[in-house]
Amino acid sequence: MLATVRGAVRRPGVVEVEMGTSFEDVLTAAGGATEAVSALLVGGYGGTWLGVRSARSASLSRASLRPRGVDLGVGLVLALPASRCPLAETERLLRWLAAESTGQCGPCFNGLPAIAGRFSEVVSGRGGAETLAQLSRLSGLVAGRGACHHPDGTARLADSALRVFASHVALHARHGRCSDIASSPLAPLPAHHPVAEREGWR
Numbered sequence: 001m002l003a004t005v006r007g008a009v010r011r012p013g014v015v016e017v018e019m020g021t022s023f024e025d026v027l028t029a030a031g032g033a034t035e036a037v038s039a040l041l042v043g044g045y046g047g048t049w050l051g052v053r054s055a056r057s058a059s060l061s062r063a064s065l066r067p068r069g070v071d072l073g074v075g076l077v078l079a080l081p082a083s084r085c086p087l088a089e090t091e092r093l094l095r096w097l098a099a100e101s102t103g104q105c106g107p108c109f110n111g112l113p114a115i116a117g118r119f120s121e122v123v124s125g126r127g128g129a130e131t132l133a134q135l136s137r138l139s140g141l142v143a144g145r146g147a148c149h150h151p152d153g154t155a156r157l158a159d160s161a162l163r164v165f166a167s168h169v170a171l172h173a174r175h176g177r178c179s180d181i182a183s184s185p186l187a188p189l190p191a192h193h194p195v196a197e198r199e200g201w202r
Helices: 023-029 052-056 062-068 086-099 106-124 129-142 150-164 166-175
Strands: 002-007 013-016 037-042 048-051 076-081
Touching: 002 023, 013 023, 023 052, 023 076, 037 052, 048 052, 048 150, 086 106, 086 150, 086 166, 106 129, 106 150, 106 166, 129 150, 150 166
Parallel strands: 002 076
Antiparallel strands: 002 013, 037 048, 037 076
């Protein structure tokens, strides 16, 4: 398959690898890691975070990833360096995904901005147990109820971040927003151009 490998690798880009290739070999195909990797985002921006320990025993195949709740999606593998805050990176992705909605159904128009907003509270340290409960409830409300799968992927990204990076959630709860929030995004995000016809589509 063709996989797009980005993040903490020496040669970001598209690589051709066999199905079932280990994630370590996938990163090697992109020149190898530039520093220690703490997690992989697999499947796309609406994909699933996979902790590095789980990634060591997984491979680039649906049979390997499905029991872990991960899908190959668009074939993206984003290597997150241990020096970067995973919650700050996830927050950027969630805000972008929420802005990419066409506004045609409730799960996207209302649910995704709400998920992004509650996640920002977690990153800033203002979100406690109630905010985490709200995130779980919102994810359940939007998953499977949109006109497309865009809200499903956004909810999946948020859920996996809270699960895989639980220790970071606890740190942010104690100390608030970290310095990594000001760094440039690890995942490249296209500029958002609002759709002028949105009002007429409803």
